[in-house]
Amino acid sequence: MTTPHTLLRSLPADLDPNRLPHHVAAIMDGNGRWAAQRHLPRVKGHQAGVDALKELLRCCKDWGIGALTVFAFSTENWGRPRYEVEFLMTLFEKVLHRELSELVEEGVRIRFVGALYLLPEALQQIIREAMAVTATNTGVQFTVGTNYGAREEIVQACRRLVEQARLGQLQPEEVDEKLIAQHLYTHELPDPDLLIRTSGESRLSNFLLWQMAYTEIYVADLMWPDFDRPAFHAALKSYQGRQRRFGKV
Numbered sequence: 739m740t741t742p743h744t745l746l747r748s749l750p751a752d753l754d755p756n757r758l759p760h761h762v763a764a765i766m767d768g769n770g771r772w773a774a775q776r777h778l779p780r781v782k783g784h785q786a787g788v789d790a791l792k793e794l795l796r797c798c799k800d801w802g803i804g805a806l807t808v809f810a811f812s813t814e815n816w817g818r819p820r821y822e823v824e825f826l827m828t829l830f831e832k833v834l835h836r837e838l839s840e841l842v843e844e845g846v847r848i849r850f851v852g853a854l855y856l857l858p859e860a861l862q863q864i865i866r867e868a869m870a871v872t873a874t875n876t877g878v879q880f881t882v883g884t885n886y887g888a889r890e891e892i893v894q895a896c897r898r899l900v901e902q903a904r905l906g907q908l909q910p911e912e913v914d915e916k917l918i919a920q921h922l923y924t925h926e927l928p929d930p931d932l933l934i935r936t937s938g939e940s941r942l943s944n945f946l947l948w949q950m951a952y953t954e955i956y957v958a959d960l961m962w963p964d965f966d967r968p969a970f971h972a973a974l975k976s977y978q979g980r981q982r983r984f985g986k987v
């Protein structure tokens with residue numbers, strides 16, 4: 739039996755508040771299929787996906803989860819039909835304009851990660867504004883992968899390190915895991931403890947490959963727009979049932 743939504747404003751009693759993930763990552767998959775199941779255009783699925791994301795962010799705040807990172811647009815997503823790509827870019831821009839004051843009020847710090855310079859200029863502008871006005875917020879650390887690809891992220895980190903080496907500022911033996919992590923887009927965040935992927939797919943799809951070396955993966959069969967508080971509760975319950983060994987016995 740699923741728990742009614744009204745009971746889920748505070749942390750469900752069967753979850754241990756001391757063993758919650760500090761950082762949850764999500765691959766919001768299945769918007770298109772959600773729409774197709776309802777004989778709606780795919781873009782309606784993306785609109786519904788925004789509502790699910792808002793609710794998850796609110797839930798992280800209510801339940802005391804400090805960081806949420808989502809994959810909104812991958813470096814591979816440019817290969818979708820032009821109409822859908824343009825719709826998504828406009829949707830991100832509209833949602834940011836619409837929600838920014840609420841994000842500020844709720845104390846959320848929003849960051850965008852990815853090759854942002856390739857996004858439409860109007861979107862880049864609102865992204866810069868949103869990051870600046872929430873920069874000192876200490877509530878949920880909300881990170882959005884937009885034109886993000888983990889391999890691209892690692893490539894740009896390597897380029898910056900090679901550049902430092904070329905200038906004589908870096909020696910080969912100084913390159914270690916910590917230094918590489920410091921040159922990733924996510925350098926201010928802890929690694930995710932839990933990755934949620936919806937729509938039953940069990941792939942990483944080039945998301946946070948370095949950061950998720952020891953992340954617990956939870957695959958939900960629901961399409962992203964249907965991923966609600968009871969579904970998040972189930973994901974956290976599964977997470978708390980696992981033994982994290984980080985390669986040890």
Ligand code: FPP
Nearest residue numbers: 766767768769770771787788810830833882
């Ligand atoms: C994957 O479903 C979803 C996306 C590529 C877009 C996700 C974006 C949002 C939910 C909006 C987020 C908004 C902001 C402002 C951060 P899919 O299209 O791959 O679905 P399918 O696999 O069923 O085709």
